[in-house]
Amino acid sequence: MENVLTVNQLGKSFKKKRIIQDISFDVRKGEIMAILGPNGAGKSTTIRNIMGIMYPDEGTITFHNHIANEIPRHKIGYLPEERGLYKNVKVMDMILYLADLKDYPVKKARERALAYLAKFDLEGKEKVSVEELSKGMGQKVQFIASIIHEPELLILDEPFSGLDPVSQELFKREIRELANNGTAILLSSHQMNVVEQLCDRLFMIHRGQKVIYGTMEDVKNQYANFKCRIRGKNDLSLLEKLSMVQRVEQSEDVSILYLTQDVNIPTWLRQLPESLHIQELSIDRISLHEIFIDVATDNHLLQESGDNYA
Incomplete structure (x- = not known):
C-alpha cells in the first residue's frame, strides 16, 4: 500500500529533556494505524510535530512527497484531544467555517454536513449553538468538522471520549468506512479494546521511544x-x-x-x-490491554523470543 505519511527518526527535546527519540513509522492509504502509549510517553508531541504545531529537532515528516512547511495542511483532518469548538457559534456555521479554512467549497461542505448530521442523529441541530449540545453531541460535531473536507490523512486523538456505547459503534463504523474508501488514519486512544477491534497496525511508545511496531496480527503472535x-x-x-x-x-x-x-x-x-x-x-x-499495561508499568512479563519487546 502507498505511504501517505512517513515519520523518520523524529526527535524532540524541551529544556534539554528528551521527549521523543528516533520515532519512525508510516501510515498507509486505506489503513487505520494506532499510536499508543501511557500518559507522557510522547504521543501528543509526535502528533503536534506532524500537524506543524511544533517542529522536531531531528528527523523528517513526509506527506506523500511533501516535507515540513510544504505539507498541504488542507489535505489533513485533525480531531484533537482538547476540544476546540466555539461555544456561541451555530453548528452549521462552525462546520462551514472550518471547511472554509481548508479551502473546501462551501456548497459541497453544506451538503456533506447535512448528510453527516443526519447520519449521526443530529438532524435539525444545524442552527443550534455548540454550547447547547451535550458532550457527546459536541464530539460528533467536532468529528464531522475533522472530515468535512475529505482529508487524505485523518488524525484522531481520543475520538471516543464522551461517547456512549451506541455512539462509539457509530464512530467505529464511520472510521472503518473512511479507511475502506482510502483515507489514511492515525488514531490515538487509551481504549485498547476498541484499538484491537479497529486498527490494522500499531506503534507503541514508552518514554519517548518505540517499544512495539507492527500489524495487529504480528503483535498478537509475537507478544500475546x-x-x-x-x-x-x-x-x-x-x-x-x-x-x-x-x-x-x-x-x-x-x-x-x-x-x-x-x-x-x-x-x-x-x-x-x-x-x-x-x-x-x-x-x-493475552489482550492488547494487558500488553499495554505491561509496557506502561515496566513489568517486562511479555517477551518475544526471549527478548523484551521489539
Missing part, C-alpha cells in the same frame, strides 16, 4: 502469549509446577495460567493432571 483460565479450587503450588507455565494469578476459585510462547495448546491440554479440579476452562491470547 496464551493464557488459560481455570475455574475450580486448586493449590497454587500444583499449578505453578505445570509445564509451559510462566506465572499464575489466583483469585478465590479462579486461576489464570500464563503460558510460554512455545506452548502447543492441544499437547499441553492432554498433559494436564487428572487431579486438577476443573469446573470451567478457557484459553485465549
Whole structure:
C-alpha cells in the first residue's frame, strides 16, 4: 500500500529533556494505524510535530512527497484531544467555517454536513449553538468538522471520549468506512479494546521511544502469549509446577495460567493432571490491554523470543 505519511527518526527535546527519540513509522492509504502509549510517553508531541504545531529537532515528516512547511495542511483532518469548538457559534456555521479554512467549497461542505448530521442523529441541530449540545453531541460535531473536507490523512486523538456505547459503534463504523474508501488514519486512544477491534497496525511508545511496531496480527503472535483460565479450587503450588507455565494469578476459585510462547495448546491440554479440579476452562491470547499495561508499568512479563519487546 502507498505511504501517505512517513515519520523518520523524529526527535524532540524541551529544556534539554528528551521527549521523543528516533520515532519512525508510516501510515498507509486505506489503513487505520494506532499510536499508543501511557500518559507522557510522547504521543501528543509526535502528533503536534506532524500537524506543524511544533517542529522536531531531528528527523523528517513526509506527506506523500511533501516535507515540513510544504505539507498541504488542507489535505489533513485533525480531531484533537482538547476540544476546540466555539461555544456561541451555530453548528452549521462552525462546520462551514472550518471547511472554509481548508479551502473546501462551501456548497459541497453544506451538503456533506447535512448528510453527516443526519447520519449521526443530529438532524435539525444545524442552527443550534455548540454550547447547547451535550458532550457527546459536541464530539460528533467536532468529528464531522475533522472530515468535512475529505482529508487524505485523518488524525484522531481520543475520538471516543464522551461517547456512549451506541455512539462509539457509530464512530467505529464511520472510521472503518473512511479507511475502506482510502483515507489514511492515525488514531490515538487509551481504549485498547476498541484499538484491537479497529486498527490494522500499531506503534507503541514508552518514554519517548518505540517499544512495539507492527500489524495487529504480528503483535498478537509475537507478544500475546496464551493464557488459560481455570475455574475450580486448586493449590497454587500444583499449578505453578505445570509445564509451559510462566506465572499464575489466583483469585478465590479462579486461576489464570500464563503460558510460554512455545506452548502447543492441544499437547499441553492432554498433559494436564487428572487431579486438577476443573469446573470451567478457557484459553485465549493475552489482550492488547494487558500488553499495554505491561509496557506502561515496566513489568517486562511479555517477551518475544526471549527478548523484551521489539
